[in-house]
Each structure stands twice: as C-alpha cells, then as structure tokens.
Amino acid sequence: MGRGHQRSNQVDRRLRATRKPPDGYVSEYRGDLRFYEGVVQADSFALSAFDGSSPQLFKGKVSGNELKGEQVSARSVNPIAGTRNAQAVLPDAYSLTTMKKGVPFAFTFPDAFTGKPVSLNDPKYRDKVVIVTIMGSWCHNCMDEAALLSPWYEANKKRGVEIIGLAFEYKNDPAFAKARLETVKKRYQIGYDILFAGIVDAKHPSEALPALSEVSVYPTTIFVRRNGEVAKVHTGYSGPATGQYYEEFVKEFTTEMDQLINESVSGETKQRLNK
Template sequence: MKQIIPTFCLAVWMALLISSCQTRQNDQTTSTELKTGTWRGVIKSPGGELPFGLDISKKDDSTYQVYVINSTERLKMDDAILRNDSLHIPMRLFDAEIIAHVGDSVLTGYYTKQSSNRIVKMDFSAQPGVTYRFATTSEAPKTNITGKWDVYFYGDSDTSQAVGVFNQNGAELTGSFLTPTGDYRYLAGSAQGNTFQLSTFDGSHVYLFKGTTADKGNEITGEFWSGDRGYRKWKAIKNEKAALPDANTYTLLKKGYSTIDFTFPDPTGKNISFQDPKYKNKVVIVQILGSWCPNCMDETNFLAPWYKKNKDRGVEIVGLAFEKSNDLKVSGPKIERMKQRFGMEYDVALAGVNDSTASKSLPMLEKIKGYPTTIFIDKKGKVRRIHTGFNGPGTGKYYDEFVEDFTLFTDKLLAE
C-alpha cells in the first residue's frame, strides 16, 4: 500500500534536508585549509616540469592574494577565491585561470587559457614551503654563461635572431632573450654540469628553456617550449658585442607621411581622435598595445606613473589597443580592467584586432611589427620617433638604458 505523507510533514522534512545539505556545504567550505606563504608551482609542459614561485596570503575567509614569482619579479594576480575545496586564481587580462583542488599540503588542477581559436589546458600542481625552482643535484656547473650571446631560434621553415643576456651565480641562473619586438621577460632557473634550465610563467607566457654548453663554454645548443604546443630549437654563440637592429628604425612611416591620424572609440563608446584639442600643441606619445600582451604591461608599468608625474609639462599619452575582438562589448571591459589595474590616467581606445589586419587601422605606418610600439610626436604634430618592442625590467641594464633614453628624448621634445 502506498504511504501518503502529509503536506506539512513533507515541507518540514524538505526544509531539514536542505538545511542539512547547506550545513555540510558550509562545513566543507570552512574546513578547507590553504597554507599561506611561499609555494612552488609547476605546470606540466611537453618539455617537462615548468616551475615558478607563488606567494599566497589571506585577505578574508575565502579570498586570497596571489603573486607569481619569476626571479625578482612579483606579478600580482587577480583576487583568488577559495570555493569549497578548490582555489580559483583568475588572470582576466589574459583570459586565463588556475583552478586547483586543495589537498593535504598540495594543490592539483589545471591552468587554462583562451587562445584565438581554442582553449589551452595544462596540468598544474604546487607544494608549500618549497623555495627551489628546478631541483638540483650535487653536480656543480662546469661553465658560467654570464654575459651576452648571439641567439638563433629555428623551426621547420624559419629562423629568428635574438640576444641572450644571462647572469649566473654558482648554480643560480637568471636572464632573458631580447628580440626586435620585445623580450622574453623574467627567466629564472639553475645550472648543473654542462646543462641548464630556465622558465617563466606570467599568466600568458608559459616558457621553458633547456640548454647544453660546449666544453669551452662559448656555444650553447638548446630547446624551447611555449605553452602546450610551441617548440623550437635554438643555438647561441658567446659574443659580448651581440646587438639587435635599432628599435627606432624597425617600424617606419610610409613615404609622404610625416604624422599620424586616427579616430577610435574608448571603452564607453566615446570617440578619441588625434585631432582632439587636448593633443594640440603638446608632445604626444602614442602607445600601441594590447591587454593580452605582457610586454605591453611592462611598458605600461613604466608609462602610467611617468604620465602622472609629467602630465602637467605639456605631454599626453594615448593608448591604441589592438584586442582579440573588434566588438567593444567584448574588448571594452578588458581595456577598462587594464586601465584600473595599472592606474592608467590617459585615454585608451579600441583600434582594431591584433591580427594581420592590424596595420589597416593606421595606414600611414608601413606595418605594425610588434607590441608594444611607441610613437613619439612633437608639438607641431610631426612623428619624431617610432620605437618597436620594449626591454622590460627582466633585461636589467637594457631596461635602465631604455628609461634613460626615453627621459632624455621626451625632455628634448618638451623643451622645443
């Protein structure tokens, strides 16, 4: 015989059940413990372990502040959220996120990133209290690669040139690669015997380098893994005079042009034009960038405070953002997040998409060859310099040289 449960009793029973479920869920959330302090994070690359540092501190019951550590860099991530037994570390500027289960003294999960046509997904893990980057053995390095190197990256059909700059102190190794369109940011690792490893992770770049030095220490052969699919071999020859083409001659105006012009919408839909009164009779710096571009973020970290300090001297900066979408509803919020994160007090407009069509947005340029590209315009509206790429703080003295040159040149334009 079918038993009939009175409506009142059923309602009470359902309420108790829901309350019990909520209690268990709340207990699960509050009982999860995440250790704070230094962690050793690892992304599983096709080339092996790709390690980086993490510094995790607690903000409130469920929110944490996370910094990614590469050499001397401390890169602030968006606020991390602890939901039940999983830690979510978003990197919204790069459409990326780490989601990891909080276990007994370990994090295990995935790093994901939305690329142009697919989702990159790579295994992630982390251990607390571990300070080394790559595990080392007792085998001491046989060579020291400190200095400058002519570097050639090569694949199936092309070869590209770079300059390697390294600093080795015993087994510890740091450095970067400089290219005509920017640097490979902060690299950190270690050496043992005649081999070494370097890595970096910044939310967008997932780079792992391995190298083997020749017995005399003046040649290197190596491999380079980028993300979950990128792979190239590389070789290097020691050369303290190694240099790249002048960054101020890489991007040019087309013949017949002496200035630039544009009208593009800002994130609110308001048009920003070079003809606006605020840019008249002023030195104007046009920053071609993208919210997806870590090298652009390095440049913005320099330009944003520089503008705050110097904006009353008769100088303006305007950013022209080339994003993954030309839809302002999609790219506008990303530009706004970038402005807020870096304290950008100057205008930034959506100029186009960062693909082969980008140069059509600024037809007076021969081609946009890299991000960032920085255009210096004098008080008469004439283009005086176009600088391609950016040597960030990870390049050491090359960054210092850029800052010095930038300051001297803008002072000259302001004095005219």
C-alpha cells in the same frame, strides 16, 4: 621590446644568465620574454617562466662557444642555436618601424570605455607632445611599458604632453575589449586615454594605421612633436627583467621626452600650459 607576429623562423635573440634572481632573460627584436629562473648543471641549462598566457622553457647544452637546445611552449617546440658573442646587439629599436612618406599619421578610434570617437587631431592634443603606444591587454611587454608610462604621465602631464594607448585585442568586440582594458587601467592606475583600435591579427593593425611601414610588434610607440610631426618610432620594449638595459632605456626616455617637451611652442600654447 615587445610581442608581435614572428617575421620568420629565425629570430635573433640575446640570452643572458645571472647569479641572482631573475636567473636570466631572453631578448629579441620584439622585446624581452620577462623574468626567467633556472639552473645550470655541468654543460646543461634550463630557464623557465610563465607570462600569464603560456609557460616558456629554454633548455639545452653549451659546448665551448656553441649553444644548442630548444624552446618549449604550450603550443610548440622549436630548436635554438647560438654562438657566444659578448658584443652581440639587437637591431636598433628606432629603425624597425618607419613612417611612409606623404602619408599623414592620423587616426580616429572609439574610447575603450565610453565609445566616444577620439582623434589625434582633437583640440585636447593640439600643440602638445603626444606619445601613441600601440598595445594590447594580452601583451606582457605592453604592461611593462604601462608601468613606466602611467606614473611618468601623472608627473608630467601639466608640461603639455599626452599619451594615447591604441589597443588591439583578441576579439573585435567592444564589450570584450572594455572588460580587459578596465582591468589593465585599474592595475596600472592609467590616467591617459586608451582607445579600442580593433582586432589583433596579421592584417588589421597595419591597415588601421597606414602611415606606418607595418604594425607587427607590441608595443610600438610613436612620439609626436607639438607641431604634429612624428619625431621617431620605437619598436618593442625592454622591460625591468633586462636590468641595466632597462635602466639605460628609462634614462634615455626621460632625456628625450624632456627635449621634445622643451621644443618651442606658440605663445598661445605657453599661456594655456602656464594656467
């Protein structure tokens, strides 16, 4: 799951409370809002967290199967309402962002640290499975994803797989982006490429990647086969705060990446990978 520009004033969410820390979490189609702690007193509840950029508070009351309250942040106060539903599910994360027919998935952006132009068509990525993650240093769900991808890449990079991070930042300033992304790279010990793709706003990311139906959620992760075809697109990110949902995602990710990596490759590629 992830962060993104809200599509409307109404967003489907899943709220779950637990009896041990974290006390609960909130998930929506863009992703979870990370670890929350709180209290329940009689029919009232309060869950709060600080994601590094803004404090968040969910509070309200439960009456029977109905919930009403408000979401409070540093910038706004919004009403929330819901009905208890043990079978509630979020939209399929693989269905929210699609590839446009007839538009090739291609890009060239500068390396965030060296400024050297990098393209998906470069020899480094040829005949390899490539994970392209659309991210930003400001995005907490992107950081949760990096915490998974970084060690996974180090353990699997000799199998013919690469990862490219496309970073959209608050300023269209390479120096600003470099400073922010150096911190991210160091913190998560990232060994894969990170490119500076420009400013994060309502229009530029979608214009910069025209093969996608839209870019509005961070992270959005594209899985590219060895032959250059896009296998699937995952929108958002469910992080470790979601417990069993995160564990299920990690298992699914590992299984599906094994399948992509094991797809047939040319004899030349096999020789190169076995060196």
